[in-house]
Amino acid sequence: MSIHPTAIVDSTATLGSGVEIGPFCIVEKNVVLGDDCHLASRAIVKEGTVLGAGNILHEDAILGGLPQHSHLPEKIGNLTVGCGNTFRENTTVHRGLDDGKPTQIGDQNLIMVGVHIGHDCLIGNHTVLINNVMLAGHVTVDDRAYVAGGAAVQQFRRVGRLAAVGGYSRAVKDVPPFVML
Numbered sequence: 001m002s003i004h005p006t007a008i009v010d011s012t013a014t015l016g017s018g019v020e021i022g023p024f025c026i027v028e029k030n031v032v033l034g035d036d037c038h039l040a041s042r043a044i045v046k047e048g049t050v051l052g053a054g055n056i057l058h059e060d061a062i063l064g065g066l067p068q069h070s071h072l073p074e075k076i077g078n079l080t081v082g083c084g085n086t087f088r089e090n091t092t093v094h095r096g097l098d099d100g101k102p103t104q105i106g107d108q109n110l111i112m113v114g115v116h117i118g119h120d121c122l123i124g125n126h127t128v129l130i131n132n133v134m135l136a137g138h139v140t141v142d143d144r145a146y147v148a149g150g151a152a153v154q155q156f157r158r159v160g161r162l163a164a165v166g167g168y169s170r171a172v173k174d175v176p177p178f179v180m181l
Contacts (some may be wrong), residue, residue: 007039009111016053031064034083048076048095052083052107061087067119067137075099077120082107093117097137106143118155130167142177 001017003009007025016035021027026044033045034053043057049064052168057063064079066072077096084107087093091111096102097119105117114132117123121135124143129135133147136155141147145159148167159165160177177181 021120046079046095048078049081050078051081055081056082056086058089058091060089061091063087063091063093065086065092065094067094069097069119069137071086073098077106078102082125083107084108085111087111088113088115091115091117093121094119094137096120112149124161 001015001019002023006021006023007021009027010029012029013027013031015153017032018036020038022039022041024042025039030047031045032050034051036053037051037055039057040059042060044062046064054075057097067076068145075120079093079095080102082105085105090113094103097112103119103121105123108125109123109127111129111130112118115129117135118137118154122140124141126144127141128146130149132150134152138156140158142161145163147165150168153171158174160175162178163175164180165171165175166170166181169181171181
């Protein structure tokens, strides 16, 4: 385990073996970082976040932020992230809105620069979210889906398995599996 001296890691955080935490990172209370997670400079993992093994957070990635909602409940949900995901620079992922209902991200996803994943989203496995994708709350992205740069997916929508959403598109309806939008 390697923690840079300028990092702030709460004493209640659980850190797996091989974890590397870079300069100016913040790991809040009750966070779990699985084995071999790597946090680059200024990455932030907020309360209520659980990361599986082998996740990589690049500079300024923020995981587990409060939901952007006008009426936050007293207790909010969590963020659960599987294994082997990459979160590139300036990505934001918000926790679930309601206690017991987490935002969930599966395994082996590539989440590129500036992507926003809103509260209560469900992201499958092996997805690719290209630069500046915006997923509103309650969006589901199924396994191996591809959402290209600058695309926006409206709340309560689903992007089906192996679907592809083109750059700068807007998904205001569900995108069925195997379909290109």
